[in-house]
Amino acid sequence: MALVQFISAIVLAFVTLPSLARATTTHFVGDHYGWALNFDYAAWAKGRHFYVGDKLVFKYPRGYHNVYKVSGPEFNYCKVPQATEALTSGYDVIKLTSPGRKWYICGKAHGKHCQMGQKLFIFVKP
Template sequence: MAAGQGRGSAVLVAGLLLLCLLLPAADAAAKTYIVGDDAGWSKNLETTWLAGKTFYAGDVLVFKYDKEHHDVSVVGGKGYQRCQLPKHSDHSWVLRTGNDAVTLRRGNNYFICGQPGHCQNNMKLHVNAL
């Protein structure tokens, strides 16, 4: 009986090892994008930078910008349309490091620059992740 238990344990261990090897492969499929490429986080990205790109949940957007003049505000659809950061929301936040990474969630992801007038001048981005 001890021999049978040993084989069962070996199969279990082999299965767990295979699972561990496959899990990092799923993470490796996620891509990292520099928003705006060399131009960085700027205006009119939806008409230029988004063209031809397909995003998936788990992909990472890196926003690079001058933190003295810009920020990245993660907002909902209404905040995006109105160019406003909600006063109280668990789903909105402001990033101010100048080099911010955001992991996309499935569905709509909305970003605006919260500095006065910037979003109104089209410094905003809507990404739909599959």
């Protein structure tokens, strides 16, 4: 009986430890450069791993930029969504709550900042 309990405990440890071992990560978008014009966010995101539970932090001077979470087509065309409010604090924290593709743009100047490259695409893993 003790052997069965011991084996059960080992199996439980192997099942639960991987989820406990991975701590959530806070990603400062653009690192020290922040959320700004003239930065390659595709290159910044390349090779990074984003997981459910992680956080994105968009840092920028308040009033100069904003952050919209958008759909793929809105991202591709730098279309500012009408039904969504922008994040505008200058220190916007977004918790990644679901896996899949995520798109973010700056909507200042009616999407011109996005057209100048201020846009981020990431893939969030479970």
